[in-house]
Each structure stands twice: as structure tokens, then as C-alpha cells.
Amino acid sequence: MKIVILGCGKVGNTLIGALAGEGHDIVAIDKNPEVVEEIFNLHDVIGLCGNGIDSDTMLEAGVSEARLFVAVTDSDELNMLACYLARKLGARHTVARIRNPEYNDDSLVFFKQNMNISVTLNPEMLVAHEIYNILKFPSAVKVETFSGRNLEIVEIIIKEESPFVGIKLSELRKKYSEKFLICYVVRGDEAYIPSGDFELKTGDKIGITASHNEILKLLKNIGTFQKNPRSVIIMGAGRSTFYLAQKLINIGVNVKIIERDAQRCVELSNALPSAVLIHGDGMQYEILKEEGIASSDAFIALTGTDEENILCCLFAKEQKVPVVVAKINRSDLAVTAEGLGIECIVSPQKTVTNVVSRYVRALKNSIGSKMETLYKLMDGKSEVSEFKVREDFAYAGVSLTTLNLKPNILVAGIVRGKKPIIPTGADVILPGDRVVVIAAGQQLDDLGDIIKH
Amino acid sequence: MMNSKLVFGVIGRLLEILAAILLLPMLVSVIYRENTFISFLVTALISLVTGIVLHILCRKHDRTIYAKEGFLIVALSWLVSSFIGSLPFFLSGEVPSYIDALFESVSGFTTTGASVIPDVEALSHGILFWRSFTHWIGGMGVLVFIIAFATNFTERSIHILRAEMAGPVVGKLMPRAKDTTKILYIIYIVMTVVQIIMLWAGGMNFFESVVHSLGTAGTGGFGTKSDSIAGYSPYIQWVIGVFMLLFGVNFNLYYLICTKHGKFALKSTELWVYICMIIIATSAIAINISPMYSSLSETIRTSFFNVTSITTTTGYSTADFNLWPTFSKGIIFVLMFIGGCAGSTAGGLKVSRVVILFKMIAREVRHLIHPRSISTVRFEGKEVEEHTQRNIANYFAVYMMFLVGLLFIVSLEPFDFETAVSVTVTCFNNVGPGFSFAGPMASYSEFSNLSKIVLSLAMLMGRLEIFPIVIFMFPSSWNRKK
Known part of the structure; x- marks a missing residue:
């Protein structure tokens, strides 16, 4: 997909790296020649030095054929104007970083409509939201919510005194009655999707999927629960x-x-x-x-x-x-x-990159099952994504054990209606469900990608 | 720290690709029922086995490269290709001395076209094809080929492109290096095929059409006859002449024309300087040599052919310009230095560098007259940045220094000064023929082994624009800790 990115600052740079790594054709624009040179050396992209409002620069960058235009310069006004122009020049979708709180109220809707901006990004707001989630779950390192808080993935670090140390996952399920699933383990530089005989060690970072209440119960049970901060x-x-x-x-x-x-x-x-x-x-x-x-x-x-x-x-x-x-x-x-x-x-950049990557993936497969959420783990080596299952999903009603899943793929949760299901082998995916999938070392664009052909 | 696993992993992949490439000349040998095919087969096997071993040994590596690795990969892969390329010549016994075989191979890959073989007609078809095919591969670059057609090479392949592709700045046509190099190769292949058809239609036999087209495309200069193109019809000479001119143009311009941005291509300063230079040189030589030829058309054709051949650093010839008046030889000597456009397969200093150098001189003079004046150097409608200018000035200085240094070694030969100078210049600029004893109708067989090695080095330096080879020869670049 052809993507033009205006502004190669901290966010721009991370974004370019992530999107170029996913195999998109990227043209990066910045007004500072040294920054452009640096980008050109680091990533496999075209670097262009110029003003993002100048139509000559925009045309040279090929905005007219671009599927997506992303403006992440320091200036909100410039980003909005650049998106407007890019749209007029033929870019199909536009993303603008708008971070001034004054614009991030009701006027945002007005801007989005009148300037034809598809998505606005507010890194500070996203960061605040992320921290807020952590504070609501103080025992976790990271909390990701899916399907409007019906399902959560909570990342915790296994401390020395934790009852999880030295336990195999298959035993863990027998020991605790709560419905939960350990969906990934990060140990050192590697991320694993653990199988039943995986043994947990001190220092492992584990991702637990469950509904909010079940997680609370579990954490209380294992003694790592902390009260909300006052x-x-x-x-x-x-x-x-x-x-x-x-x-x-x-x-x-x-x-x-x-x-x-x-x-x-x-x-x-x-x-x-x-x-x-x-x-x-x-x-x-x-x-x-x-x-x-x-x-x-x-x-x-x-x-x-x-x-x-x-x-x-x-x-x-x-x-x-x-x-x-x-x-x-x-x-x-x-x-x-x-x-x-x-x-x-x-990290604001990583949060923003997650949002833009998800949007790009969704653009890519407008026909398939739509990706709703995307989180990257371990610098993008593994991903957690949420898909909405469409009516014509070919494998609907087939139990997970009989589905021929690709290796390093895990169906971590299914949300049917508002009810979260922590899947076992007998569960099925039905149209209308929201499915949370974890993939290690591969990219998913569509729910169909999880099945081996 | 040096990522040596990555460097050797790339070399392993290169060897595998070379093994595949060697199947083509082998096929030619088989078609003509020549027993040289064994030498190609053996070389291909050697290449394949070492390639696979290296590939397996260096399988697990970090794929990020930095500028240093880029230079080392390029230098090393050219040395390796030259070595592999020399084996068929030597193993087939058609070039009995190994140093000669190496010289021939380097001359082929660097698209110089200087030959140590006194009697080209005696060579087998397979070897003749291989000689020209090395031009074709070397013209655009071996690693460029790998980047274009191998999967997930590295994200920072720009460092390799920069070290291997000739010219002051490397521009990309498409966001991804892979797509850019693919487009360049497609343009290259299409133009070569068109030339083959045009030569074939003009009465040249198919084999010779292919060999000459490959030689022209890489701006190399290996042919099938000792007297080069002189024996062919005027039509053939015009076709080859025009195609040499075309292969000396920046390939990016062809892409612009293909994507209907032709008007940008026509605005290129470099293109116009290149064309004007050829027109002026052709006319000047034509006037100068007119007494030697009977008809006007023959004079113009001969003059045009040899001027384009030298400017694009191809080295085909239709006349022995050794016999021309000194003024014509002077022009030819200057053209050897300038070379073709950046981003083409031609060698030499490149027209764009020369133009920028002149503009820098003009600015310097202006600054001397008006010491307070401030002005920028502009080229192709854009400001030439300070570091690019510095890079070009430095390159010119290094280029001249190495030229003089190489000249000292070559002057140990018992030939006259004209030979020594022209041989150094012609090899350093990847042209091929020189003056006096190294003229277009002569070969390099008379030179000593030392000179052949030094000249091979000169050719490699000229093709890779000096720095990769220099960096390669500094032991500190290989040191893990530095």
C-alpha cells in the first residue's frame, strides 16, 4: 500500500519503521534535509525534503496515488491543512496528529468533517489512557481492553514469591477455578505462545486473558492484587x-x-x-x-x-x-x-504506531473480517489483534480443535454478545463474534489468516 | 562492530546466484557442442557448494547493516565474482595463464572490455558469450541484481546501492529498494532485447547479435572479432553507436519517460550536457579526420561511433584512432575521463560530477571577485548540498591521486609514455582501448603480470568509485572492535 508520511520526528520515525517493516511503500517528507537523510539511511523508503503544504512537494511524493496520508508534524494546524490538501490531491484516507487540548473537544468532529480527516491521533491522550488503564489495575504492567472492556489482557511479571513459579500451565488450570488463559509469555528477548507443558519461571512476563471480574478474582487469589491508588x-x-x-x-x-x-x-x-x-x-x-x-x-x-x-x-x-x-x-x-x-x-510513539498500523491493516482487508484492535508486543515480534467475524466467515461453527490453525497462533478469547468466552478446544467461532487472536512472528490481516491452507 | 556473519551470508547468496548465472554460458556451450561446458559446470558447482556452505554457516544473523558493511559487502562481492568469473577462462584452457584469466574476468565485470586475448576469433562460443555476459551483469551490478530478485534482503540495502551504483547521489524511483532495482533491471533487459532484434534484423547472426548487445548494454566492449566492429555494415555500426549512447544515459530518465513524466526527463541538465558533448566532440573529430576518409557519411559515422564508444566507456571501435591526428586523440583522451551519465552503466567521472565541479569552480571565481557574495550551486533545478559538493571535490582529488599512483607502477613497463598513461586512464575509467601499444586493435597480452594485476585493481576501483576498495584494504574496517 502506498503511504505518504509528513513529518519525520520521533513519532514519524517509529511509524515509518513499523509500516516499512510491514512491506508498505512509503514516501517520507520533512523540511529538514538531515532528518530526511537519516530516514533514508535507516529505512527502505523514499525521503523527500520539502514543505508539506506545497502542492509541488505533495505531488512529487505521489500523494495523488496514495492510499493513506499521515501528517505527524509538530504543528496541529499544519497537519490539518496538509491532510485537507492531500485529500484534495487524491489521497484516499488521511490521518492527522492533533494534540492541542483546545482542538480535542467538540471542535474535533467539526475539523474531521470539514477537513476530510479520516482519523485523528492524539498521542498524549492515548498515553494518558494507557496509564489510566494501568492505574485501574495496579498489579499489572500493562492492560489492554478488547470489545469495549468485555475482555481484557493483563500483563503481569512473575515475582519470586508468586505461586505461579515452577508450575506447568496444564496444572495451573486445575489448581485455579477462575476462567482464564495464559496467552503469551515473554522471556528475555523471546515471546512464546505457551502450550500445556510450558513451565513458568521468575521474571517471565505473562499475558492473561479473562473478563475483568475473573482477573480480579485470580489476582486476589494469587496474592498479587493491589488496591486502586488513592x-x-x-x-x-x-x-x-x-x-x-x-x-x-x-x-x-x-x-x-x-x-x-x-x-x-x-x-x-x-x-x-x-x-x-x-x-x-x-x-x-x-x-x-x-x-x-x-x-x-x-x-x-x-x-x-x-x-x-x-x-x-x-x-x-x-x-x-x-x-x-x-x-x-x-x-x-x-x-x-x-x-x-x-x-x-x-511510549507515545509505540501507542500511535499501534493505532496507525491497525488502521492500515483494516484498509488493506476491507473485504475480510475487520480488524478492530491491534496491540504489538515485543517491538512488533508478536501481535494481539481483535477481529469482528463477518456473516460469511468460512469456518463458522467449526470447533477450535478441528480447525487447522497455523503454528504460533492462539485464539485467546471470544466475545459473543457481551459474554466473554475463554476458549477451550470445543468452542466455536460464530458470525458476529469478536475474536482475539495472538500471533507470534507473523502478521495477520484477516481472521482467515489463522488457518493453515 | 562488524556484522561479519551478514557480510559472508550475502557473499554466500551471491555465490549461489553466480552458480545459476553460469548455467547460461554452459547452455551456449552445449548448443554449440563445445566441450567448454565442463569448465562452466565445474565453476558452477564450486560456486554453488561454497555458496551453500557460507549461507548455512551464516544463517542466523542480525539483518541490520551500516555504511561500513555496505562497502565491505560490495568490495568483497566484486572480488569474489571476479574470481569465479575467471575460472571458466582458465579451466577451459582457452586462457592458459591464470593472471590473464583474472584480468579478463575483472575487465568483463567492470565493463572495461580490455582483453589479454590476442586472437578473439579462436575462442569458443561459450567463452565468448561468458565474456560479454559478465559485462551485462557487471554493468548494472551483481548486488543490485540480488536486491532486485532475492527475497527479504535487508531494510537498509541503500548502503549497498550507494556503494555499488555509480554517481554522486543515489536516488530511488520507488519507495522500496527492491522495486527500484527491479524497474532498472526491466528497463535494462528490454533495451538489450530491442538491440538484439535490431542487430539481428540488420544481418548480423544471432549469436553475434546477442554477444554485441550484452557488451553494449553493460558499456563493456567485448566482441567476437579482433577488429571489433570495423568489419560490420554501416547499419550495424549505427545501431551499436546509438545504443551505446542510450546506455550511457541515466536510467531513471527512461523510467520517467515510461511513466509519462517525459517532460521532467527532457529538463535534465546532465542529459543535455551529455548530448551536446557528444555532438561537439563528433563534429570536431569529423572535421579533423575528414582528409583520411573518402565520404562524408563514413567520416561522420566513424567519428560518432568512436566518440560514443569512448564517452560511454564501452570501447568498441570501428577505426584505429591511434592513427588519427593528435587533436582527435586529445578529445578522445578527455572523453575517457568524463564518461557517461550517473545512474547509467557507463564508467568515468560521470557527466553530473564534471558539471557540478565546473559550477563549483565558477562559484569560487565569483566569490574571489565579490568576496561578500553568497551563492549556491544548483543542479537539476535543486541546490547541491554542501556535503554532496564536498563529496564530489574529495572524490575528484582521490581519483586523481590514485590515477597518478597507478601510473607510476604501470610506467615500469618497457613501453612508451603514451601507452603507460593511456592504459592507466582507460582501465581506471573502464573504457578499454588506449593509445599506442594498447590501441583499439591491440591487446594487453604484452604486459607483465604485475601490470595486469595493478590494472585489474584499477578497473575495480574505477567501477566501484574507489572508496569501497580502499575501505576493503584497510585492515581496521575488518576489525570487530573498531
Whole structure:
């Protein structure tokens, strides 16, 4: 599929890497020649130096034949205008990054309609949402929801004292009555789809599929359950802080925000009257101590500097804060931070890339079963995707054991109506179901792809 | 750190592809019932076995490459191809000395067309075909071929393209390197087939049409006769002349024409400079040599043919330009340096580099006169960036230094100075024929082994634009820790 991407910043770069890796034809535009050169060297794409509003540049990039145009420059206005022009020049679909909170209210619908933008991206909002999910499930590293919260995949790390250590998966099912499925295991650099005789070890990251209530019960059962946080400290007062604090305040959490810039503190305190704003440098541990870091339930570092976020989170871990989340932009640093013991890491680029990849896959197979959700694990080596089963699904009503599934594919959950089913071999896929599938080392575009031909 | 597993894995794949390529000349040998087919079979087997071994040994590797690996892969694969290419010559016994066989093979892959074989007519069909086929493969590049047709090579193949494809900047036609190289190869194949048909229609026999078309397409210059093209009809000479001209043009322009963006192609500065250069050189030589030929048409044809042959660094000839007046020889000597357009199969400095160099000089002069003036160097309607300019200036300096260095070694030969100079220049620019003892009707058989090795190196450097070979020869590039 031909895709034109405008803006090769942090998000643009990750997006280009992911989409080029999936085999799409990509033309990248940026106004900075050095950035373009870098992109050209790193990825198998065409790099073009120019202004995204200039129709000559747009035509040279082949916008008129492009299926998708993605604008991810720093400027919301430029992104919107570029999408509008791209659409007028013949691009079939457009995606714009719009992150200013002022635009992200009712006016967004107006913009989308009048500027012909198919999808808008707000990385900060997406990040805030991701962190919010983690905070609602404080024992998890990561929470992904499917089919409107009817089914969840919760990622937890197996600690030394966990009852899961040294247990084979087949025994696990007998031991616990809850309906759940361990759908993937990440150990070191490898992601596995475990079979019954897979033995869990300390340090494994496991993905558990189940309905929300079953997961709660299970976590209580194994003793890793933690209560929802009542007080949260957020460092840095960027846009994601705003969205996150808003969400948290709505559910009655005490939010404390530490920010270095006085002006920004004033702005935020106007926007969020119930939040406590502290003007100070979060890198001064004295301030963190003074604000009671040791007694808070969660610490979230959302400043613009990865290094600062990592260091502060390490400090918070030292102070025994139960939940510590760091925003890390650069993927190399994320790996290092994980090695240092920071388990919860969010990255705006990765979140955005997931959203765009999912949209691209959905465009690709407009005839097949539509992909609804897509999460990438392990830098895209494995994927979790949700499909809506269409009426004409060829294998409807065939039990999973008789379906000839490809290796490294797992049907992790089926949602029928609003009822989640944790599938066993006897379950079937019916039209209208939503099916959550995990694939290791391969790409799924369509539900039909899971069956060996 | 060096990703040596990746480098050798690619070499393994290259050897497998070479083994497949060798089946073609073998087929020719079988058709003509020549026993040279055994030498091709043996070479193919050697290539296949080592290829598979390397491939298996280096199976598990990290697929990311950096600029350094790109250069090393390119240099190493050209050395390996030259070695494999030399085996059929040597094993068949048609080139008895191994150094000669190697020289012939390097000359073939680098599309130079300088031959050590004094009597070309005595060669078997299989070997004649193989000589020209190495031109065809080497013209566009072996690794470009692999990138175009092998699956999931590497995401950063741009480093390989940059090291193997000639010219100051590498542009991509399509977002993916694989598609770009595929298009280039398709254009290349179509043009070659058209030429074969046109030559065949003009009364040349099919085998010779194929051999000459392959030689023209790669801008190489190996033929089937000792007197090159001189013995063929004027029609054949015109066809080959025009096709040499076409293969010296940047292939990207053909793509633009195919996709109905022809008007952009016609705006190309490089194209116009190239064409004007050929017209001016042809006319000047035609006037200069007119007393030697009886008819006007013959004068123009001879002049045009030899000018395009030298400019595109092919090296076919219809006349012994050794006998021409010094002025004509002077023009030919200068054309050897300039070469064809960037992105074509031709060698030399490339027209675009020369144009940019002149523009840089003009800017420098302007700056001397108006020290406060600020101006940019523009080419093809765009600003030439500072680092590209620096790259071109450096390339020119390195090019001249190596030329002089090589000349010193070649001048150890007992020939006159004209021979030594022209031989170095002609090999370094992948042209083929030189002056005096290395003229178009002579061969390189008289040279010593040392010179043959040095000239082979010169040809490789010229084809790969020096740097890959230099980087390859620095031990520090192979050091894992550096």
C-alpha cells in the first residue's frame, strides 16, 4: 500500500519503521534535509525534503496515488491543512496528529468533517489512557481492553514469591477455578505462545486473558492484587499529564503534579482546580520526599526528558512506591530502563504506531473480517489483534480443535454478545463474534489468516 | 562492530546466484557442442557448494547493516565474482595463464572490455558469450541484481546501492529498494532485447547479435572479432553507436519517460550536457579526420561511433584512432575521463560530477571577485548540498591521486609514455582501448603480470568509485572492535 508520511520526528520515525517493516511503500517528507537523510539511511523508503503544504512537494511524493496520508508534524494546524490538501490531491484516507487540548473537544468532529480527516491521533491522550488503564489495575504492567472492556489482557511479571513459579500451565488450570488463559509469555528477548507443558519461571512476563471480574478474582487469589491508588504523584505538566489528571480526578483520586515551569503550573491549576500543583524541580529528591512520595500509591514520570523520567522512577522504586510508570520516548532507553527494574513503561510513539498500523491493516482487508484492535508486543515480534467475524466467515461453527490453525497462533478469547468466552478446544467461532487472536512472528490481516491452507 | 556473519551470508547468496548465472554460458556451450561446458559446470558447482556452505554457516544473523558493511559487502562481492568469473577462462584452457584469466574476468565485470586475448576469433562460443555476459551483469551490478530478485534482503540495502551504483547521489524511483532495482533491471533487459532484434534484423547472426548487445548494454566492449566492429555494415555500426549512447544515459530518465513524466526527463541538465558533448566532440573529430576518409557519411559515422564508444566507456571501435591526428586523440583522451551519465552503466567521472565541479569552480571565481557574495550551486533545478559538493571535490582529488599512483607502477613497463598513461586512464575509467601499444586493435597480452594485476585493481576501483576498495584494504574496517 502506498503511504505518504509528513513529518519525520520521533513519532514519524517509529511509524515509518513499523509500516516499512510491514512491506508498505512509503514516501517520507520533512523540511529538514538531515532528518530526511537519516530516514533514508535507516529505512527502505523514499525521503523527500520539502514543505508539506506545497502542492509541488505533495505531488512529487505521489500523494495523488496514495492510499493513506499521515501528517505527524509538530504543528496541529499544519497537519490539518496538509491532510485537507492531500485529500484534495487524491489521497484516499488521511490521518492527522492533533494534540492541542483546545482542538480535542467538540471542535474535533467539526475539523474531521470539514477537513476530510479520516482519523485523528492524539498521542498524549492515548498515553494518558494507557496509564489510566494501568492505574485501574495496579498489579499489572500493562492492560489492554478488547470489545469495549468485555475482555481484557493483563500483563503481569512473575515475582519470586508468586505461586505461579515452577508450575506447568496444564496444572495451573486445575489448581485455579477462575476462567482464564495464559496467552503469551515473554522471556528475555523471546515471546512464546505457551502450550500445556510450558513451565513458568521468575521474571517471565505473562499475558492473561479473562473478563475483568475473573482477573480480579485470580489476582486476589494469587496474592498479587493491589488496591486502586488513592493518591498519585505526576511529574511534569505536559499535555498527557493534563489528560491523565483529568481522568483520575473524575474517579476521585488525589493528584499531585510537580512542574518546574511556574507559568505552566498556573495554567494547569486553572484547568484542573482539584489538582495540587507544586512548583519545583522533581529531580530534587528533597521536594519529592516533602510531597510524600513514600506514602503515595503511584508515581508517574511524564516529563519531556527520558533520562529524568528514568532516574525519578528509580528513586520512587527505592521509596517503595507500589506503582511506578515512566514515559520513555526512545526505544533503546526503554530497554535499558526495563533492565533497571522499571516495569511499566509507556511510549507515545509505540501507542500511535499501534493505532496507525491497525488502521492500515483494516484498509488493506476491507473485504475480510475487520480488524478492530491491534496491540504489538515485543517491538512488533508478536501481535494481539481483535477481529469482528463477518456473516460469511468460512469456518463458522467449526470447533477450535478441528480447525487447522497455523503454528504460533492462539485464539485467546471470544466475545459473543457481551459474554466473554475463554476458549477451550470445543468452542466455536460464530458470525458476529469478536475474536482475539495472538500471533507470534507473523502478521495477520484477516481472521482467515489463522488457518493453515 | 562488524556484522561479519551478514557480510559472508550475502557473499554466500551471491555465490549461489553466480552458480545459476553460469548455467547460461554452459547452455551456449552445449548448443554449440563445445566441450567448454565442463569448465562452466565445474565453476558452477564450486560456486554453488561454497555458496551453500557460507549461507548455512551464516544463517542466523542480525539483518541490520551500516555504511561500513555496505562497502565491505560490495568490495568483497566484486572480488569474489571476479574470481569465479575467471575460472571458466582458465579451466577451459582457452586462457592458459591464470593472471590473464583474472584480468579478463575483472575487465568483463567492470565493463572495461580490455582483453589479454590476442586472437578473439579462436575462442569458443561459450567463452565468448561468458565474456560479454559478465559485462551485462557487471554493468548494472551483481548486488543490485540480488536486491532486485532475492527475497527479504535487508531494510537498509541503500548502503549497498550507494556503494555499488555509480554517481554522486543515489536516488530511488520507488519507495522500496527492491522495486527500484527491479524497474532498472526491466528497463535494462528490454533495451538489450530491442538491440538484439535490431542487430539481428540488420544481418548480423544471432549469436553475434546477442554477444554485441550484452557488451553494449553493460558499456563493456567485448566482441567476437579482433577488429571489433570495423568489419560490420554501416547499419550495424549505427545501431551499436546509438545504443551505446542510450546506455550511457541515466536510467531513471527512461523510467520517467515510461511513466509519462517525459517532460521532467527532457529538463535534465546532465542529459543535455551529455548530448551536446557528444555532438561537439563528433563534429570536431569529423572535421579533423575528414582528409583520411573518402565520404562524408563514413567520416561522420566513424567519428560518432568512436566518440560514443569512448564517452560511454564501452570501447568498441570501428577505426584505429591511434592513427588519427593528435587533436582527435586529445578529445578522445578527455572523453575517457568524463564518461557517461550517473545512474547509467557507463564508467568515468560521470557527466553530473564534471558539471557540478565546473559550477563549483565558477562559484569560487565569483566569490574571489565579490568576496561578500553568497551563492549556491544548483543542479537539476535543486541546490547541491554542501556535503554532496564536498563529496564530489574529495572524490575528484582521490581519483586523481590514485590515477597518478597507478601510473607510476604501470610506467615500469618497457613501453612508451603514451601507452603507460593511456592504459592507466582507460582501465581506471573502464573504457578499454588506449593509445599506442594498447590501441583499439591491440591487446594487453604484452604486459607483465604485475601490470595486469595493478590494472585489474584499477578497473575495480574505477567501477566501484574507489572508496569501497580502499575501505576493503584497510585492515581496521575488518576489525570487530573498531
